[in-house]
Structures are given as structure tokens and as C-alpha cells.
Amino acid sequence: MAEYDIDLGNLMAFDRSHSFSSPPAREELVKLALEQGTKLVQAVADALFNLPSTEDPDGPIVALPSPTTKLPREKPLPKPKPPTRWEEFARKKGIQKHKKEKLVFDEQTGTWKRRHGYDRVNDDNDVPIIEAKMTDEPGEDPFAKRQKEKKKRVEKQEKNRLHNLKEAVKAGAPLPSHIQLAATRLPITGSEAAPSKIGKDALQDVAGMAATATASGGKFDKKLPGEKPPKHDKKYRKFLPAAEGSGMGALEKQQTDKVLNKLLSKHSHEILNVEKAVTMYKVKEEKKRRNQKGKSSGNSGKLKAGKQSFKKSSKKGGSSKEKSK
Amino acid sequence: MMKLKTPSKKRVLRELEKREPKLVETGKKTLILHGTKTSNVLNAVLAEIYHLKRGSALKYSKKNENVRPFESGGETSLEFFSLKTDCGLFVLGTHSKKRPNNLVIGRFYDHHIYDLVEVGVENFKSIESFSYDKKLTPHMGSKPFFAFIGEGFDSNEELKHLKEVLLDLFRGEVITNLNLAGLDRVYLCTAVSSNKVFFTQCAIQLKKSGTKVPRIELVEVGPSMDFIVRRHRQPDDRLKNQAMKTAPDSTKKKVKNVVNDQIRGKRARIFIPDQKVGNVALPHKAKGVKRERREAKMKDEETREPAGKKQKDNGN
Numbered sequence: 054m055a056e057y058d059i060d061l062g063n064l065m066a067f068d069r070s071h072s073f074s075s076p077p078a079r080e081e082l083v084k085l086a087l088e089q090g091t092k093l094v095q096a097v098a099d100a101l102f103n104l105p106s107t108e109d110p111d112g113p114i115v116a117l118p119s120p121t122t123k124l125p126r127e128k129p130l131p132k133p134k135p136p137t138r139w140e141e142f143a144r145k146k147g148i149q150k151h152k153k154e155k156l157v158f159d160e161q162t163g164t165w166k167r168r169h170g171y172d173r174v175n176d177d178n179d180v181p182i183i184e185a186k187m188t189d190e191p192g193e194d195p196f197a198k199r200q201k202e203k204k205k206r207v208e209k210q211e212k213n214r215l216h217n218l219k220e221a222v223k224a225g226a227p228l229p230s231h232i233q234l235a236a237t238r239l240p241i242t243g244s245e246a247a248p249s250k251i252g253k254d255a256l257q258d259v260a261g262m263a264a265t266a267t268a269s270g271g272k273f274d275k276k277l278p279g280e281k282p283p284k285h286d287k288k289y290r291k292f293l294p295a296a297e298g299s300g301m302g303a304l305e306k307q308q309t310d311k312v313l314n315k316l317l318s319k320h321s322h323e324i325l326n327v328e329k330a331v332t333m334y335k336v337k338e339e340k341k342r343r344n345q346k347g348k349s350s351g352n353s354g355k356l357k358a359g360k361q362s363f364k365k366s367s368k369k370g371g372s373s374k375e376k377s378k
Numbered sequence: 379m380m381k382l383k384t385p386s387k388k389r390v391l392r393e394l395e396k397r398e399p400k401l402v403e404t405g406k407k408t409l410i411l412h413g414t415k416t417s418n419v420l421n422a423v424l425a426e427i428y429h430l431k432r433g434s435a436l437k438y439s440k441k442n443e444n445v446r447p448f449e450s451g452g453e454t455s456l457e458f459f460s461l462k463t464d465c466g467l468f469v470l471g472t473h474s475k476k477r478p479n480n481l482v483i484g485r486f487y488d489h490h491i492y493d494l495v496e497v498g499v500e501n502f503k504s505i506e507s508f509s510y511d512k513k514l515t516p517h518m519g520s521k522p523f524f525a526f527i528g529e530g531f532d533s534n535e536e537l538k539h540l541k542e543v544l545l546d547l548f549r550g551e552v553i554t555n556l557n558l559a560g561l562d563r564v565y566l567c568t569a570v571s572s573n574k575v576f577f578t579q580c581a582i583q584l585k586k587s588g589t590k591v592p593r594i595e596l597v598e599v600g601p602s603m604d605f606i607v608r609r610h611r612q613p614d615d616r617l618k619n620q621a622m623k624t625a626p627d628s629t630k631k632k633v634k635n636v637v638n639d640q641i642r643g644k645r646a647r648i649f650i651p652d653q654k655v656g657n658v659a660l661p662h663k664a665k666g667v668k669r670e671r672r673e674a675k676m677k678d679e680e681t682r683e684p685a686g687k688k689q690k691d692n693g694n
Contacts, residue, residue, distance in 0.1 A: 067541075068526070
């Protein structure tokens with residue numbers, strides 16, 4: 054029996070010695086491949102069925118070894134999370150974590166209750182009466198005060214959590230995949246490190262783009278506190294006042310006067326462009342003549358005439374024709 | 379100030395956590411999609427690859443104009459699809475005059491293209507065209523065997539690459555426990571020439587052989603086709619190093635109290651349990667500790683009258 058490369062973890066066998074001397078016909082090839090494949094699979098099965106197995110109602114189960122063929126990962130290895138501020142402190146002080154029971158015996162009610170959460174042990178909210186103390190300020194609701202204090206503690210914890218996350222981002226660790234930085238793209242993979250710092254220019258660009266991305270070009274958008282209106286880098290169109298008056302009001306009259314004066318002035322003939330007028334006259338004349346000619350001669354003549362008129366100098370055209378001949 | 383956002387829905391959070399990089403990965407998903415144009419043959423090939431991979435694959439049915447993985451700039455939307463669907467592999471079908479019935483198989487690493495293999499499909503025979511006992515039909519998601527035949531897979535760089543990619547495409551999840559009764563399919567790859575691979579799927583029949591190991595018979599169930607290797611792109615060396623990293627072996631147990639030192643060699647500490655020295659009988663009692671003979675005699679006579687005679691004899 055030939056030696057095969059067997060990777061039991063992938064149930065793979067590889068025959069590196071087999072080769073076709075000449076490309077066989079299709080049917081022959083399939084037959085050969087099946088034959089050789091049976092041998093290979095049998096070789097894998099020999100190794101597989103000799104592994105120690107445990108009986109199960111569904112069939113014998115064997116523990117597969119890990120694959121020997123190395124294949125690339127899909128995503129990079131997860132990076133370790135940097136320690137939080139508390140973890141750092143606890144490490145310094147040598148404070149160790151202890152597991153606490155989830156259920157605690159409540160002596161007041163004589164039952165087992167949760168340590169935290171709903172219906173917990175020693176819940177402040179269950180106490181209907183708070184005894185007055187000497188230090189209490191008059192006119193203050195002790196229940197409201199307690200609630201406020203609790204809320205404060207929760208907020209502080211949230212602040213600490215966010216602080217730790219930000220510190221981690223600064224240190225270059227990736228954010229957990231479910232947390233994203235606002236105004237950056239969604240880090241779906243969780244493997245990407247957050248951009249170190251967003252520059253002022255980049256921010257302004259983004260803000261400008263966002264501001265003008267509405268149908269009105271951001272004109273009717275709600276302004277954020279401290280946001281300046283976008284810069285207007287084009288010229289404004291000026292309109293003259295509709296009502297007549299002195300100063301600016303008389304501007305329209307001045308403009309019309311200027312035009313009229315130009316037309317009616319002594320040197321009005323200078324307005325006329327004589328040269329242009331002459332060419333216009335000449336062109337018109339020529340057109341007229343051509344029309345008359347066209348009527349007298351046939352269709353072919355019409356074409357020919359058109360051709361001639363198109364060319365500015367008939368002499369030049371003639372010479373080129375002769376050359377080509 | 380930096381602002382952080384968290385998903386407001388628990389379902390979203392769970393979904394995002396599933397996509398996080400894992401220490402030990404659980405199989406790659408495959409994205410199957412069409413390029414600018416596909417032929418009938420390719421449509422069938424893609425549908426059947428999807429059928430083989432059902433459970434861990436995703437099929438896009440529309441044409442994709444701007445997916446050209448071999449060209450620069452043509453991979454952007456492909457990488458976006460990978461990010462969106464969380465796929466680690468893709469199979470793209472394109473059909474052109476220059477490269478008819480073209481199949482591009484590629485892998486992603488961190489949602490960027492890792493490597494590519496381009497093959498042409500010839501002599502395609504679909505699953506329907508094979509006639510066999512339908513009881514043998516492989517079950518969905520069963521662990522396949524692989525049989526690679528031919529020296530080409532060893533000597534030829536392109537075929538070597540194709541072998542690795544095919545293995546990655548069809549092997550499914552790496553498992554530790556295997557039910558031997560559930561083995562029912564083999565992927566058979568035969569290197570016919572330096573650029574041609576005959577690929578087919580066979581069902582396995584486990585026949586009695588009289589020994590522990592059953593006799594194996596293969597029945598071709600298709601699809602079968604020829605792959606003509608065209609272009610291929612190996613991964614970047616640096617990228618490859620990164621991608622080949624594996625999780626530190628967790629099965630290796632830490633040996634306690636043993637230190638391996640370069641200079642002093644292997645050293646260990648041994649802990650001896652409490653010896654309870656106070657309770658152990660001494661081999662030799664010092665004279666001061668012994669009772670006086672006479673004293674003992676008197677004591678014995680007082681307490682045990684009948685035994686006195688015997689004691690006397692002993693004493694003399």
C-alpha cells in the first residue's frame with residue numbers, strides 16, 4: 054500500500070505520488086479517480102475507526118485530533134482588554150476578587166432573596182419609615198434624598214465606565230464591537246483600533262458636509278449651540294430699491310438716464326459699428342444673389358453653388374483639386 | 379470630547395458580539411455572488427456550491443457591476459459585502475469572452491481580501507444528472523472527507539494554492555467530536571494536468587468488512603466539473619504571518635512547582651505533608667521516661683489479682 058498524507062482533523066488524505074502519464078478519456082478519468090479516492094478514504098477511515106470511541110444512541114463518537122493543515126484565520130486574534138482603573142488599583146493593593154453567593158438569607162422576612170436587583174435583600178425601598186436624626190435638615194424629604202443619592206451613584210458608575218473605555222481607546226486597544234465612537238464609522242469587526250485623533254480641519258469638513266446635506270443646503274436646520282452659520286463664499290446678487298427716492302433710491306433713474314444719454318448724445322454715430330454693418334449688408338446681398346442663381350439652374354447647380362460659397366477662396370480650392378489629381 | 383455610543387437593543391448587541399474576533403474560530407461563512415455577467419453553466423455551478431455549503435453560506439442573486447477582485451479598486455464593494463454579512467470566503471461567478479465560465483474563489487482576512495484563485499469551469503455535470511440510490515444523498519452540513527490525488531497538488535504552486543482554498547471552502551467547522559455514523563460525503567479532487575483539476579462529490583457507503591473498520595465504497599453523486607486554473611494571487615507575507623497565528627494551546631496544563639532554568643536546569647519544590655511527630659512511637663525510650671519496674675509491679679498487683687502469678691514468673 055502506498056503512503057498517503059493524512060490529516061485526520063480535516064478528514065483529508067493526499068496522494069502525492071499519483072500522476073497520469075497521459076490525459077485519460079473522461080470516463081476513464083472518473084473511474085480512476087473514484088478508485089484512487091476509495092483507497093484514500095479507506096486510509097483515513099482506517100485511522101479514524103481505530104480511535105477510541107464512546108457509544109452514543111446516535112452512533113460511536115470519536116475525539117478528533119486537531120488538524121495539521123494550517124489554514125488562515127478569518128479575523129485577527131482578539132486583543133486583551135486593558136485593565137480598568139479599579140483593576141489597576143486592586144492589583145496594586147493586592148485586593149482579590151471573591152465570589153459571592155447570588156442568594157442571601159433575609160433575616161427580616163426569613164426568606165432567601167437575591168443580593169442585587171429586583172426584590173433584593175435589604176432593599177431601602179422596602180423600609181416604610183425612616184427615623185429622624187439630629188442632623189436632618191428640616192423641610193427635606195428623606196425618601197427623595199435617598200433616591201437622588203442612588204441616582205447619583207449610578208451616574209458616577211456610568212461615568213467611570215465611559216472613562217475606562219476612553220482610556221482604553223487612547224492606549225490603542227480596540228473598542229468592544231458593540232460600542233462605537235460617535236462620528237466615526239461603525240467598527241463592526243471590533244478589531245480595528247479607533248482613529249487616534251480627529252483634526253480640526255477634518256471635523257470642520259465633516260460638519261460642513263453634514264450641514265449642507267439637506268435639500269435647503271442647511272438653511273432651515275436647527276443650529277447646535279456654538280455652531281456658526283456656514284460661510285457664504287459667493288457674491289450676493291444686488292437688487293436696486295423699487296421705490297424711488299433720493300440717494301440709493303435714485304440709482305435706477307440714474308442707470309436708465311445713462312443709457313438714454315448714450316443714445317441721444319451728439320456723438321451717437323459712434324455707437325454704430327460701421328464695419329459690422331457693412332459686412333452684414335454684404336452678406337445679405339450675397340444671399341439674395343445666390344437665391345436668384347439657384348432658381349435659374351437645376352439641383353446639381355444648387356449643390357455646386359453651395360460648395361463654392363462655403364469655401365472662402367475658390368482659387369485655393371481649385372489648386373488643391375489639381376494637386377490631388 | 380469623545381462620545382461613545384452603545385446599541386440600544388439587546389438583540390443588536392448580541393449580534394455584534396457574535397461578530398467579534400474569537401480566540402478559536404467557528405467556521406467561515408461563504409458569500410456566493412454573481413459578477414457583471416454570468417452564463418447558465420455558472421448560475422448552476424453557483425447554485426450547487428450554495429447547495430453544498432447550505433447552512434454556512436449566503437447567496438446574492440443580483441448582478442454586481444463593480445466587483446472585480448483582481449483589479450485595484452474592484453474589491454471595495456466586495457470587502458463591504460464581507461463586512462456586512464460577516465463572511466470569510468467568497469465565490470464569484472463571471473463570464474466574459476476572454477474568460478468564459480469564470481469562478482473566483484477567495485478568502486478574507488479581517489474583511490480584506492486575503493488571497494484569490496481564479497478557475498474556469500468545464501464539463502460541468504449537475505447533481506440532477508446523476509442517478510443513484512437517493513438514500514445515499516449526503517446530509518446537510520455533514521463533515522466531509524477530502525481526497526486529493528495527483529502530484530500536481532504538491533509540485534505546482536497554483537494547484538497547491540487551489541488545494542488549500544478548496545479545503546478551506548468545503549471543510550466547514552473544525553470539530554473535536556465526530557459521530558462516525560454521520561460520515562457520508564467525500565470531495566474528490568484529481569490533478570489531471572498542470573492546470574486542470576477534476577472535482578467531484580461522492581457519497582460514502584460503509585459496508586461490513588468483518589473487522590472494526592468498515593469497507594468503504596464511493597458513489598458519485600455530483601456535482602462534478604473540471605477546474606482550469608487561470609489567475610491566482612497569493613497572500614502578502616506579512617498578512618500571512620498575521621493570519622496564521624493560532625490561539626495559545628489551552629489544553630496544555632500548567633505544571634505546578636516546577637521551574638525550568640537555563641542555568642540551573644529543571645528544579646522543583648516538593649511539599650511533604652505534616653509528619654505528626656508527637657504521635658509516632660519512639661524506638662528507644664530514655665531511662666527517665668520509663669516507669670520504675672517495682673512501681674509497675676505494685677500497680678499491677680493492685681488492679682489485676684488473677685494475673686499476678688504470671689507476672690511473678692516473669693519477674694523471676
